[in-house]
Amino acid sequence: MFEFALLGLLHEAPMHGYELRKRLHDLLGAFRAFSYGSLYPTLRRLQRAGLIVEEGPEESALSWGRRARKVYKLTPEGKERFADLLSEAGPQTWDDDSFGVHLAFFSRTPADVRMRILEGRRRWVEERREGLRERLARTGEQIDRYTRELHSQGLESTEREVRWLNELIAHEQSEQDEQ
Amino acid sequence: MFEFALLGLLHEAPMHGYELRKRLHDLLGAFRAFSYGSLYPTLRRLQRAGLIVEEGPEESALSWGRRARKVYKLTPEGKERFADLLSEAGPQTWDDDSFGVHLAFFSRTPADVRMRILEGRRRWVEERREGLRERLARTGEQIDRYTRELHSQGLESTEREVRWLNELIAHEQSEQDEQ
DNA sequence: CACACGATGTATCGCGCCGATATAATCACC
């Protein structure tokens, strides 16, 4: 998740940790925290895995004097890994977070993969919706009033999202037909 | 979080792990996972902290023959702890998960605390909403089309939730006035 | 001019929770 997001951002340009976090916060801050407590360990993990490397200190040193900035860039393996994570698009996984993060990098995602992601998410939301419907239908009453309220709120929300996804999918399809 | 939920359920009746998980899944499964990988360690944690104890094996043994079920029940300290967690209602914390879990136990929550929780959540959602509005207003264009779509979807959703919370709060108030 | 405050910047620690996995007994059905 974090890995995917970092690789995606570094795909655009080399960056240092603080900037990565700022970009992420700007991009998805409303949906996810992306704290420093994960950022730096993840960067080290990626570095150890050979997916990113520290850029030579010369360039950053030139523009900033002595400064403890560490600028990372993707290695070829890193680019490959990002592409794999993109097309992997494992089923099941399309919870709010993974979907949100993937959507944020949609403009650099191939059209067919975009389609698979949207459809995967739709199936996921539909399952949630069915679960909520069933729970609301079952037992008529007996369930707590507030829980019931929470569930119908959730149901409404999933229904709305399915409609939204349908629009997006239709739009994707019409774009695909044009080409 | 998990701790709060388990104490809340055990407040109703003594239960064993599997049943607790089933109840939680039924109650909030659509919003949270509540996996076994957390359940049993949390139970042990609560036990070590003296908030719950294993019921004497006699009763469960009587009704089930030899069976590896461990039935837990609240200690007085556990009840106290639950009450504390309820009224604590720390500001800031009202993300989706904590709010959802607290709402699930609203029927056993004192009216004034319910009020504080609802208002806390409303402030939290309003802040999220303002962040999204700002992000959408800023830079007019330049931002990715899909991200933009995601943000306006999020904005709509927060606006709807604020309206819902206002209804709930108004309802609470009118109930309070009656008494 | 000093001083404080907020932004820039890297980093670690503890811990909560998840998904995957193991194990085993019981039940229902064919």
Added chain:
DNA sequence: GGTGATTATATCGGCGCGATACATCGTGTG
């Protein structure tokens, strides 16, 4: 009699968060 679902407990590795620490720099305020 076998096969799979359900009941039931439990551990393991790993991710991500919040809190915290520590430096430097820019900016404004008294």
